[in-house]
Amino acid sequence: MNKDLNAPILSAERAAMWFPVRGGLGKTTGYVKAVDGVSVQLHARQTYGLVGESGCGKSTLGRLLCRLLEPTDGRITLFGQDISHLKERELVPFRSRIQMVFQDPYTSLNPRIRIGDALMEVLAIHHTGSRSEQMEKALGILDQVGLRQEHFYRFPHEFSGGQRQRIGLARALILNPEIVLCDEPVSALDVSIQSQIINLLCDLQAERSLTYLFISHDMSVIRYISDRVGVMYLGHLVEESDTEEIFSHPAHPYTRMLLSAVPSIVPGDKTDRIRLQGDPPSPLDPPKGCVFHTRCPYAKKECGEKSPELSELAQGHYCACPIAAAGN
Amino acid sequence: MDEYVLRVENLVTEFKTDRGPLKAIDGVTLQVKRGEMLGLVGESGCGKSVTSMSVMRLYDEKTTVRYEGSVWLGDTDLMSIPYKKMQDIRGREIAMIFQDALSSLNPVLRVSDQIMEPLITHQHLKREDAYRKAVEMLRLVGIPSPETRVDQYPHELSGGMRQRVMIAIALCCRPRLLIADEPTTALDVTIQAQILDLILDLNRQMHMGVILITHDLAVVAQVCQRVAVMYLGQIVEEAEVAELFNHPLHPYTQGLMDSIPKLDGDSRHRLHMIRGTVPLLNQIPRGCRFAPRCPYADAACSAAMPELTQAGGHLVRCRKAGFTDKKVTPDE
Numbered sequence: 084m085n086k087d088l089n090a091p092i093l094s095a096e097r098a099a100m101w102f103p104v105r106g107g108l109g110k111t112t113g114y115v116k117a118v119d120g121v122s123v124q125l126h127a128r129q130t131y132g133l134v135g136e137s138g139c140g141k142s143t144l145g146r147l148l149c150r151l152l153e154p155t156d157g158r159i160t161l162f163g164q165d166i167s168h169l170k171e172r173e174l175v176p177f178r179s180r181i182q183m184v185f186q187d188p189y190t191s192l193n194p195r196i197r198i199g200d201a202l203m204e205v206l207a208i209h210h211t212g213s214r215s216e217q218m219e220k221a222l223g224i225l226d227q228v229g230l231r232q233e234h235f236y237r238f239p240h241e242f243s244g245g246q247r248q249r250i251g252l253a254r255a256l257i258l259n260p261e262i263v264l265c266d267e268p269v270s271a272l273d274v275s276i277q278s279q280i281i282n283l284l285c286d287l288q289a290e291r292s293l294t295y296l297f298i299s300h301d302m303s304v305i306r307y308i309s310d311r312v313g314v315m316y317l318g319h320l321v322e323e324s325d326t327e328e329i330f331s332h333p334a335h336p337y338t339r340m341l342l343s344a345v346p347s348i349v350p351g352d353k354t355d356r357i358r359l360q361g362d363p364p365s366p367l368d369p370p371k372g373c374v375f376h377t378r379c380p381y382a383k384k385e386c387g388e389k390s391p392e393l394s395e396l397a398q399g400h401y402c403a404c405p406i407a408a409a410g411n
Numbered sequence: 412m413d414e415y416v417l418r419v420e421n422l423v424t425e426f427k428t429d430r431g432p433l434k435a436i437d438g439v440t441l442q443v444k445r446g447e448m449l450g451l452v453g454e455s456g457c458g459k460s461v462t463s464m465s466v467m468r469l470y471d472e473k474t475t476v477r478y479e480g481s482v483w484l485g486d487t488d489l490m491s492i493p494y495k496k497m498q499d500i501r502g503r504e505i506a507m508i509f510q511d512a513l514s515s516l517n518p519v520l521r522v523s524d525q526i527m528e529p530l531i532t533h534q535h536l537k538r539e540d541a542y543r544k545a546v547e548m549l550r551l552v553g554i555p556s557p558e559t560r561v562d563q564y565p566h567e568l569s570g571g572m573r574q575r576v577m578i579a580i581a582l583c584c585r586p587r588l589l590i591a592d593e594p595t596t597a598l599d600v601t602i603q604a605q606i607l608d609l610i611l612d613l614n615r616q617m618h619m620g621v622i623l624i625t626h627d628l629a630v631v632a633q634v635c636q637r638v639a640v641m642y643l644g645q646i647v648e649e650a651e652v653a654e655l656f657n658h659p660l661h662p663y664t665q666g667l668m669d670s671i672p673k674l675d676g677d678s679r680h681r682l683h684m685i686r687g688t689v690p691l692l693n694q695i696p697r698g699c700r701f702a703p704r705c706p707y708a709d710a711a712c713s714a715a716m717p718e719l720t721q722a723g724g725h726l727v728r729c730r731k732a733g734f735t736d737k738k739v740t741p742d743e
């Protein structure tokens with residue numbers, strides 16, 4: 084379908100999602116600009132890692148990309164087709180090719196539906212095969228995510244957190260999607276279980292040539308799993324680059340601070356931390372100009388006036404900071 | 412420096428359930444010195460929070476729990492004093508901060524009232540004096556414009572600020588021991604770094620003992636002096652921080668450290684996995700509790716429970732600890 088091999092299979096162009104805030108009498112009093120003019124591109128078989136603190140809009144961007152939300156502005160392109168404003172019905176054929184895994188495996192499964200039925204329901208919605216074929220497929224996918232066939236008849240409460248996340252993954256993969264959006268899939272898990280799920284994700288990607296959008300707040304997990312990384316702050320993409328490049332040469336002051344705030348497992352390390360003062364501002368009333376300038380130690384006067392554009396620092400390394408671009 | 416603030420000896424906490432008693436903690440022994448920060452780490456369900464709740468005697472002793480062992484705060488055994496007496500200890504001698512600051516603060520009381528409460532109960536301060544002290548405490552924990560913040564309600568503060576308020580409440584009576592139960596887990600990394608710095612700072616200033624409970628090994632590596640690793644209600648390894656992180660002896664500690672993706676490590680090799688999952692408390696394995704998941708275990712490991720023994724500057728609960736130090740590639 085894609086003639087151009089370098090064309091992204093999923094992309095957002097200046098996508099924006101503004102949620103209206105309603106005051107008394109249902110009047111719109113303002114907007115939460117959860118995502119404000121973000122462009123990203125996902126290439127086939129790659130993992131794009133989206134990282135940022137809570138409230139930065141990374142999950143909203145994920146939901147925009149798979150059109151669980153309709154963008155206020157901008158364009159979402161999936162397999163070369165503009166899907167920004169398609170209706171629910173028109174989206175159905177796309178849904179089987181792009182699936183999602185959520186953070187909380189405790190609330191994303193219906194407690195009253197057996198695992199097997201939850202898996203077969205997906206197939207029934209997309210009218211794939213007879214009932215016995217569906218069952219066969221469901222049993223097959225359980226095996227692939229490291230569960231056993233007898234788990235087919237069990238209820239969600241009988242599983243541990245790690246197993247539930249495997250079920251979430253099975254449900255996403257049963258339709259043979261090409262793209263899987265993983266929204267904090269390992270954040271609720273203990274470290275020993277987290278590594279099992281990350282390894283499983285990597286194995287499945289290799290076996291099925293999957294493309295991942297991996298959303299996380301954990302820099303070490305992002306570094307491990309991603310090919311390309313985007314850093315978000317208050318609805319804006321502030322830096323984007325290949326994984327190695329961004330972790331060895333972080334350019335944006337926010338990325339640098341985020342990296343230096345991550346505690347290291349080596350005792351006595353990180354004594355020269357750069358400290359980030361204060362809290363992120365409210366997305367209801369974001370600062371004018373560069374959204375980060377209120378907390379940025381390098382901020383100059385003009386940072387509060389003009390919103391910076393992404394500029395290319397090195398091959399494929401984009402950063403939205405004029406001061407970093409000038410080489411400081 | 413060898414003055415212990417807290418000595419926990421062979422603490423057992425047993426919950427009464429419909430299906431018989433469940434031992435959530437089985438023989439935990441710990442010491443915290445003055446001015447020391449002890450890290451207590453482990454995965455969910457290992458009993459780290461139960462340990463702290465038991466030290467404070469916060470469970471209902473009539474209906475739900477049975478304790479054994481002793482908890483020495485100076486010369487007093489907290490386990491043998493009358494339950495009512497504990498109220499004088501909590502908040503004054505031992506203070507605690509929890510993970511979720513929003514649900515630990517009272518949403519209908521102003522910040523000032525919540526900081527003043529322990530000052531009035533324990534130190535019998537007058538309201539005006541307590542109010543002044545509250546503002547002072549907020550300034551100490553680094554809240555900007557404390558004069559206005561003190562009259563606000565918890566919902567008007569950000570997550571980081573709420574946790575600062577919790578710390579202010581905990582420290583206003585200058586306790587000898589602070590128990591911080593996952594104080595930064597709900598916070599973003601940049602705010603986490605701020606809060607950890609604050610706890611570290613206050614620990615140095617006030618010279619109190621701190622028990623930092625967390626599931627995050629890296630947090631412990633950054634701020635603690637000593638660390639105890641828990642697994643299924645027992646301490647499996649304890650050592651100085653540098654010692655433990657550089658030469659972990661227990662297979663569980665080793666497994667935990669290997670399974671974390673590192674910020675500066677090689678990201679092309681597979682992550683180490685500890686096989687299986689943590690067993691339920693009513694299915695505790697015989698012998699060494701980690702044996703069913705341990706790559707080095709043999710028949711003898713499952714026969715008898717290993718004791719916590721001294722080995723190379725560590726306390727470690729593993730009969731093979733000496734051998735497993737050499738990195739053998741474990742079978743998957």
